[in-house]
Amino acid sequence: MQPFRALTATACPLPQANVDTDQLIPARFMSRPRSAGYGEFLLHDLRFGADGAPRPGFPLNDPARAGSAILVARRNFGSGSSREAAAYALLDHGIRCVLAPSFGDIFSSNAVNNGLLPARLEEEAIEALLAWLEAGGREVTVDLESRLVTAGDARWEFTIDPVWRTKLLNGWTDLDLTLSHAPRIEAFIAEDRHRRPWAWLDRAAGQQDAPAGPGR
Incomplete structure (x- = not known):
């Protein structure tokens, strides 16, 4: 597993709470093998209409957010079922870090075991970061060693379970730990x-x- 120490990348705002694992990847797409990749199905029913056309107002469809590796969302991200494919879809789409005030417990564990950082920021910090991004801000730095998020002139400290932090910093699985x-x-x-x-x-x-x- 690739270690995660620090990441500077385009960030995409997703100003929604309670984004669950069925929204992250609908179950009908999970029959394909993992090797085929799940990235194109990330948030499929929110990103695309019934005719398959991209929804023009959805953040991940914004050309200015192309190649985003950081996703910023509201509370209870990754709630719902335990499907590990939700983490696969994020990673296969290029997302290496999700910033939110809280996460589904099983999703968080699946994320860490696949090298995806679920970093918890206070709600006030998330709202400030979302506002900065929606005003045109793009590049965000997430430093796992210092547990800091930097956007423009603003800096916030995030929290993560110390064992998960150790695993991500070293690129370790549970066996490696x-x-x-x-x-x-x-x-x-x-x-x-x-x-x-x-x-x-x-x-x-x-x-x-x-x-x-x-x-x-």
Whole structure:
């Protein structure tokens, strides 16, 4: 997974609350393989009309926001079902960070596990940032190391779970995070073997005493 440390990019305002995972990617598009990419379906039913034509007033359809890697939304972003494809759709569209006052818990976990930063800003900061973007502001910097968002002359501190921050900074999965503690785990095992030898079966004996499988 690609590490996330700092990102300076075009930001797109999405001044809506309660954007749920079914809006992020409608279920009818989830039958295609992950390798085919989900980016074209991001917010499909909000971006396009029934005839498939782009809705002219929708922010992601604005040519000035083409290539946006940062999305700024209101509270409860990513609520709803647990579909991991919501994170896929954002990433495949080019979004690396979503700024909002709050997120759906499962969405946040899925986002982090795929290298997408869900950064929580206070509502006042989000409203100020949305106003700045809608007035013509474009480029925003999100620094995960300092936990700061910079837009023009304004700066705001954001929050994120410290374990998630560690995973994103290093590009780690949950397995990588566990392996980072390998020396401590090995030390615990060695100490516990010494302290409680009766709790540790000899591997060879354990294999010998295992019941025979079917047909034996």
